[in-house]
Each structure stands twice: as structure tokens, then as C-alpha cells.
Amino acid sequence: MAFAESWHVRSRGRECAATQRPFVDGESIITALFPDPESSGYLRRDYGVDGWGAQQDSPEKPFSFWRTSYSVPSGTENSDPVEKLGAEEILRRLVEEDEDHTENTRFILAVMLERQKLLRETDSQRSSNGILRVYEQRKTGEVYIVKDPDIPLSQVEAVQNEVILLLENNGRSPVPEPEIQDAPDAV
Numbered sequence: 001m002a003f004a005e006s007w008h009v010r011s012r013g014r015e016c017a018a019t020q021r022p023f024v025d026g027e028s029i030i031t032a033l034f035p036d037p038e039s040s041g042y043l044r045r046d047y048g049v050d051g052w053g054a055q056q057d058s059p060e061k062p063f064s065f066w067r068t069s070y071s072v073p074s075g076t077e078n079s080d081p082v083e084k085l086g087a088e089e090i091l092r093r094l095v096e097e098d099e100d101h102t103e104n105t106r107f108i109l110a111v112m113l114e115r116q117k118l119l120r121e122t123d124s125q126r127s128s129n130g131i132l133r134v135y136e137q138r139k140t141g142e143v144y145i146v147k148d149p150d151i152p153l154s155q156v157e158a159v160q161n162e163v164i165l166l167l168e169n170n171g172r173s174p175v176p177e178p179e180i181q182d183a184p185d186a187v
Helices: 049-055 087-097 100-115 153-168
Strands: 028-036 041-048 064-069 119-127 130-137 143-148
Touching: 028 049, 028 143, 041 049, 064 119, 064 130, 087 100, 087 143, 087 153, 100 119, 100 130, 100 143, 100 153, 119 143
Parallel strands: none
Antiparallel strands: 028 041, 028 064, 119 130, 130 143
16 A cells, blocks of 8 residues: 655655754764655754754654764765666665555565665654664665565565565566467468
8 A cells, every 4th residue: 555655755864953063974873754734744854963962852743763974975976878777776766656555565675775785774663554673774865764564475486576676677667478379271
């Protein structure tokens, strides 16, 4: 079931949300997700340790928060349009599209990227819709919120095959070949 929520949360900020002081490379920061009443999704705010202390006194309470390390963005994105999409790009697209039928695939991709040490699970929250897992991209700080669909063991292989097809077909489900019907024999 798709939710009316924005699951893709913007990338890491470059300055403290409380003090507007720019972060320095390697600095320990606090990342927090707050409910966004306008979009029924989440807002991301990054704080220096000193700014986080000041935010604690605010009546606005975060949905989730964690400590991470700030890395200066490299800005060396390869924009070759024919480049094959990787698992993270496919996950990003599926999270943004938020289609019902991709819920299991999104979860498997997130777990796969976590095992490859590209994403790390920073939090999990139980909600009325199930368990929401918060993943952070280790290098860029980009955040993904993925629902844990509690896939039955009997369905894991089918979902894995779906993920393999997506990876092999540049993030799109292959279009099945139309079946050719034999013409009836003429008498």
C-alpha cells in the first residue's frame, strides 16, 4: 500500500539548522527527521553538537535522530545518460515513485545496499503502517525511509528475482514479449 507520505528526504545540510554555522569535514553532527505537516512526510535538519543542545529545548520533537559524521560533498557526479543504473539509483527512483507493487523490492534493495556498507540503518520506528526503517547513505548523508514489508520466507526468492530483473534492465521491469498465436489451418 502506498502512503501519502514523502519517503525520500533531502540530502545532508552544509550548515547547522540552529546556528547556521557551516560544518567542517569530519565534524560530528546530529541528523534529525521531523514530521512535515505540509506534505505529511518528513523534514531533515542537521545540527552541530552545540546547535542540537539548543534544539532539545524546543517543543518540536523529532521522529528520529542519530549522530553521524559530516563529509564535504565531492561534486563529481557522472551524468552519462547511457550509464547503467546501480541499486542505489533504482532504490532512489522507487522511493520517489512510491508505488504499492515496489514495496518489497525497495526493502530488499535497501537491505542489499546495507550489506554492501553503502547504507546504514540509523533507526526504526513502529507506526500504524508497520515498521519504518531509516537508512542513511554513508558518503552523501542522503536519507531513505523504507517500510519493512515483513516478507514471508516463501516469497523472498520471487522478490530477489524481481530485484535481479530490475538491476539487469536498468531499473525498469522488462516488457513481456507478446505471444504469437498460430493462425488456424486453412481448409
